[in-house]
Amino acid sequence: MHRFFLTQKQFHNNYVEFPSNVSHQLTNVLRLQTGDLVLVLDNSNFEYTVRLGDVYQMPITGDILERKLSKNEPKVELHLFFSLTSREKFEWILQKCTEVGVSSYFPFISKRSLVQQLYVDAKKFSRWESIIKEAAEQSRRGKLPEINHPSSFQELIAMLKDNYDICFLAWEDAESQSMTLKDISVDSSLPGIKKVALIIGPEGGFAQDEINFALENNVTLLSLGRLILRMETAAIVGSAIIMHTFSS
C-alpha cells in the first residue's frame, strides 16, 4: 500500500485532506482510483488506513478506516552528525541513512570540509526535506527524520554530552585507540542505550585538534574496520552497524 506523511492540519476528525502535490501524485502518477486504500502517517508513529474519496474532486480527501501504531521505527535513536560535502554525496547520505533508520541529521563544517558555507537557502533545505520524506515513505518509516541547518563542528560537539547516551566518531587512523562495535556490544551497559550519536568527518578527515576536542567531550573513537571507507560509505555502514548492534 502506498504511504504518505501528512501534516497535523491535514488530519480532521475522521478524514484526511491531501495537499495538492500528493493529490497530483495519487491520480496522475500512481493512477489510483476512488475507493482505493492508502496508508497515511501523522509523523507521531501512527499509521492510518485511508479510503480515497472522489479522485476527480480537488483537494482529494480520504476516510480514515483504522489507526494503529507503526511497528517499523527502530528502538534506538541514531543521530547522524556529518560534514557538508558535494550535493550528490550529501543527498545520497540523507536517502540511504533514512532507509537504515537514522532519527535526525546534523550537518556540520569542520576544518577540512569540502563545503565551508554554513548558509543554506530555503530551496535547498526544502529539497533535503523532500529527499528524506520520500525515502521515509518508501522504507516504511513511522516518523520522519529531522534535518537541522548546518552548524560548526565545535558547536555541535559542545552540546553532545548532555543529549546522548553514547557518542561515536568514526576515525580511520585510530585503530589502536578506537573501539569496534564488537567491543562495545559485549559491554553490560548496552541495554540502557537509547540515544546514539555518530559523527562522520569530511573526505580529508578531522584535524588532530578536532579529535582532541571530541575526546575531551566524551566522544568514543569508533573503528569501522581496516578498510578505508569513503565518507558517504562510512555514514551508511556506520549507521547500519550501529542499528544492528543496538536494536533488539
Place this chain on the structure above:
Amino acid sequence: MHRFFLTQKQFHNNYVEFPSNVSHQLTNVLRLQTGDLVLVLDNSNFEYTVRLGDVYQMPITGDILERKLSKNEPKVELHLFFSLTSREKFEWILQKCTEVGVSSYFPFISKRSLVQQLYVDAKKFSRWESIIKEAAEQSRRGKLPEINHPSSFQELIAMLKDNYDICFLAWEDAESQSMTLKDISVDSSLPGIKKVALIIGPEGGFAQDEINFALENNVTLLSLGRLILRMETAAIVGSAIIMHTFSS
C-alpha cells in the same frame, strides 16, 4: 601513499614496470616525481613499497624496496549475488561493496530483474573491472574482488550448496520465516564460517517459486530489519553487517 594493482607480468625480479595508463596517472594526474614512493599490489595479498624511477622516461619503472603481507583483507570471504539493475545502481553496488570488503560479484537475472539481457559487451565489463579496481585501491584492499559475467538465478543457486559455508538471501517479506544475523551470531558454528554468500534480489523482489527453489538449495532467508531497503541499500547494508558479524 598511493596504491596501484599491477598484473603479474609487470613484476620483474626487483622492479616493476607501470603500464601506460598508470604512468599517465603518476605523472599527469598525481604529479609524482622521480624518487617518490608508491605502494604496488600483486593481487595475491602482498604489498610492495616501490621507489619511482625517471618519471620522464616511458614506461615508468620503480624499484621494489620492500614486500609485505597486506593486513587489510577481511578474514571472511563474502560473495555477493545480485540482480542486474540500472547502470547507476549496479556500478554503485560494485564501488561501495568493494570498500566494505566483498570478495566476488555474481550478477544474475531473475524473473523480475529490471535488465533481462545476459550478454555484456567487453567495454561494459571492463568498465565494471575499473570501478572495482579503483575502489579497491582507494579502500586499501590487498586483493581485487572478482566479477563474473551474468548468469541466470537458477544456475547460480544450483551451484551454491557445495561452494559456501552459509548462503543468505535477503527477503523483506519473510520476517517470520527469516533469521536475523543476531540469531546467527549466537550460534556456536560461527567460527567455522569462512565463505559466505549473500543474495540480493531485484527491485520487484523474488517470485515465490524462486524463493522455494532457494530454500530447497539450503539457502537461509535473512531479515535486514523491519524497514524496507532499496535493492542497492540492501546490498551494502547486508554486506556490511555480514562482514561485521563474521570478521573477528
